[in-house]
Amino acid sequence: MSNSASLISIIVVNYDTTDLSLDCLNSLSKIECQDFNYNVVVVDNGSQKEFKLPVKLRKDNIEVIRTDNNIGFTGGNNLGITYAAGHYNPDYFLLLNSDTTVTPLFLHELLLSIQGDDRGIAVSKILFEKGYEFYKDNYDAKYHGNVVWFAGGTIDWPYLRAFHRGVDEVDRGQFDHLTNTDFATGCCMLIKREVVEEVGLLDKKYFLYLEDVDYSIRAKKRGYKIVFSPRSVIYHKNAGSSGGAGSKLHGYYQTRNRALFFFRYAKIRYKLTLLKLMFQDLFKGDEIQRQAVVDSVLGRYGKQPFI
Secondary structure (H helix, E strand, O other), X not given: OOOXXXXXXXXXEEOOOXXXXXXXXXXXXXXXXXXXXXXXXXXXXXXXXXXXXXXXHOOOOEEEEEEOOOOHHHHHHHHHHHHHHHHOOOOEEEEEOXXXXXXXXXXXXXXXXXXXXXXXXXXXXXEEOOOOOOOHHHOOHHHOXXXXXXXXXXXXXXXXXXXXXXXXXXXXXXXXXXXXXXEOOOOEEEEEHHHHXXXXXXXXXXXXXXXXXXXXXXXXXOOOEEEEEEEEEEEXXXXXXXXXXXXXXXXXXXXXXHHHHHHHHOOHHHHHHXXXXXXXXXXXXXXHHHHHHHHHHHOOOOOOOOO
16 A cells, blocks of 8 residues: 555644643644655634644644634534645545544554545544543553543444443453444544545534534445544543533533434434433423423524523
């Protein structure tokens, strides 16, 4: 395989996460790229404080574009993809969260993994950044920084959930096999240009959460496989860019978007289960869950200003 001519455009969406984004960009500046070329498009997504590159990162292959308002994870990445396609015409797009740091060979390994006509998307093994584990006090200190956040994605249709394989497990090599997976996480997903041309962009209805699972399903319906690449490793400061589990933002978009996703793709018997869950949230849930159910029924998608 010769990748000497391959160009990868990396999309990083920044929303008031300057320090995290700079850590991410600094780690990208150290990657080994003898067999490909890359550029970075930072989308400053309506941040209150304008994102500026420090002098040491002002390079020809890093560019910052800005939006006037927060257009979400979906909108920010869509803008970055569209901009990169128009200005650079890359062979691949990499969506990369601003709250990640990468290892030197992560992109090389992703590129190796995605080769093959039927492979359309490749996703890294993602570990919690040291100290950001969900249950860090449950691990011996020697395992901090070696706990899995994502080792492939599984859609559990009967229970109406999409979950990360291996999450919270110490990485002992148990997931070190190249394998197909149900979905890729938008935290770090490499997408072939032809997939974007055929499938399109992220669905802006989601705004935040489950848009990556939706995109994966759409790609698979077009005949593309999604591959988990265990030798490509990055680290994630979990929810550093969005607030994370337990926040109102997380609760609202997860509840609303679950309805959007599973009504769109699940079999009828599972949709009936979803209706039951929605009634439970409507009558027994908190205010955020009730609002999410109402909005999903009324078709109010995209950004909701009350969050």
